[in-house]
Amino acid sequence: MLLVVNGxxxxxxxxxxxxxxxxxxxxxxxxxxxxxxxxxxxxxxxSHCATRAELVRVHNSxxxxxxxxxxxxxxxxxxxxxxxxxxxxxxxxxxxxxGLAVIRELQRLDxxxxxxxxxxxxxxxxxxxxxxxxxxxxxxxxxxxxxxxGERVLIVDWDVHHGNGTQQIFWDDPAxxxxxxxxxxxFPGSGTASEVGGRRAIDRTVNVPLPAGATGDVVRQAIDEVxxxxxxxxxxxxxxxxxxxxxHRADPMADLQLTSGDFAEMARSVADFxxxxxxxALFLEGGYDLKAxxxxxxxxxxxILGEKRDVNELSSTGGPGKDQVRRALRERxxxxxxxxxxxxxxxxx
Numbered sequence: 201m202l203l204v205v206n207g208x209x210x211x212x213x214x215x216x217x218x219x220x221x222x223x224x225x226x227x228x229x230x231x232x233x234x235x236x237x238x239x240x241x242x243x244x245x246x247s248h249c250a251t252r253a254e255l256v257r258v259h260n261s262x263x264x265x266x267x268x269x270x271x272x273x274x275x276x277x278x279x280x281x282x283x284x285x286x287x288x289x290x291x292x293x294x295x296x297x298x299g300l301a302v303i304r305e306l307q308r309l310d311x312x313x314x315x316x317x318x319x320x321x322x323x324x325x326x327x328x329x330x331x332x333x334x335x336x337x338x339x340x341x342x343x344x345x346x347x348x349x350g351e352r353v354l355i356v357d358w359d360v361h362h363g364n365g366t367q368q369i370f371w372d373d374p375a376x377x378x379x380x381x382x383x384x385x386x387f388p389g390s391g392t393a394s395e396v397g398g399r400r401a402i403d404r405t406v407n408v409p410l411p412a413g414a415t416g417d418v419v420r421q422a423i424d425e426v427x428x429x430x431x432x433x434x435x436x437x438x439x440x441x442x443x444x445x446x447x448h449r450a451d452p453m454a455d456l457q458l459t460s461g462d463f464a465e466m467a468r469s470v471a472d473f474x475x476x477x478x479x480x481a482l483f484l485e486g487g488y489d490l491k492a493x494x495x496x497x498x499x500x501x502x503x504i505l506g507e508k509r510d511v512n513e514l515s516s517t518g519g520p521g522k523d524q525v526r527r528a529l530r531e532r533x534x535x536x537x538x539x540x541x542x543x544x545x546x547x548x549x
Contacts, residue, residue, distance in 0.1 A: 201309075202315060203245055203306060204315050205244075205315070210291065211319055213285060213286075213291060214288045220452070221333040224490055225488070225493060229493055232493065232496070235494070236505070238505075241505075247297045247318070257345065258341045258344050259328070263328040271287070271288050278330050279331060282333055282334070284330070291319075292335040295316075296336050299339065309478060310478045314480065316482065316484060318338060318484060323338075323444075324388060331388070342483070343438075352435060353438045354379065355377070355441075358381055358419070358441070358447065359382065359443075359447070359486045360447040361382055361446070361454070362384070362390050364388045377431065380407050381419050382408075384411070392531075393535070403430060413521075414456050415519030415521075416458050417515070419447075419458065421525050423469055425526075438474070440481055442485045446487050448460070448496055450489040451488055458516060459514065460495040460513045461513045466500075471504045495513065
């Protein structure tokens with residue numbers, strides 16, 4: 201069973217002509233879902249406008265007030281990459297509400313897989329700042345809601361850009377494990393392997409930066425060799441995915457060389473980290489080539505649902521990055537040891 205939450209509310213009213221983060225992205229992702237032909241196994245869940253109480257688990261009150269005022273004054277360019285319109289705050293709150301809605305419905309049914317089909321994306325949004333096309337951090341608000349219920353949440357971010365906002369928000373939270381594979385160097389410039397979490401959450405951040413040209417086999421190596429041992433030790437009770445599809449080889453925003461077949465294999469691996477059915481939800485992040493976005497959404501969900509339909513592209517191999525993955529493992533292990541040693545010295549009587 202696939203639960204799709206249409207978390208976008210009149211998303212055409214959040215649009216800057218010529219901007220890559222455009223309403224057509226949602227149309228393409230919906231087409232990828234429709235290509236599954238799920239019939240009654242597809243459940244569409246309505247979104248809601250996230251409340252202030254839900255948002256302040258993640259975002260500062262002052263920032264929420266400033267963003268609201270900026271939008272209601274007509275909006276404009278927040279920075280070189282990020283814009284807002286009069287309606288953008290309402291639309292962003294519905295995107296957040298979509299994530300919360302899918303979590304609640306999965307809890308009620310105790311089965312299924314969730315896919316939050318919403319824009320604007322969220323993983324660059326900091327606690328007190330919009331950036332990188334993102335206004336509110338959709339996946340972080342959902343994770344914080346689960347965290348408040350005593351859950352242990354794994355966030356896997358396979359967007360081509362590092363989710364600096366999500367990492368910052370949970371940097372010192374031992375109940376949330378953040379894992380990211382991403383191209384580096386690339387916007388936003390964060391996500392080195394030595395970033396391993398704060399003093400109270402040492403080893404709760406796992407970054408594997410990858411070089412331009414990396415293929416799917418390299419990403420799978422990163423998950424298997426660097427992330428999986430940490431995830432297994434963490435024992436997550438929920439798995440949330442920042443499912444950006446801009447690592448596809450056709451995407452104009454970066455230079456990784458993944459195919460829809462690679463996303464299918466990654467999805468299958470990540471789904472295995474969920475402890476049982478009804479504890480996995482994916483959130484749409486990046487993906488700016490519409491054809492690639494459609495095929496990648498289809499392949500990802502097809503794989504998780506265990507369908508036998510063929511994907512449009514085979515998985516990719518042979519690109520650079522395997523040495524970088526091994527280096528990342530060594531660097532993060534050394535960083536964890538340094539932080540632990542420093543912490544032990546400070547706590548000695």
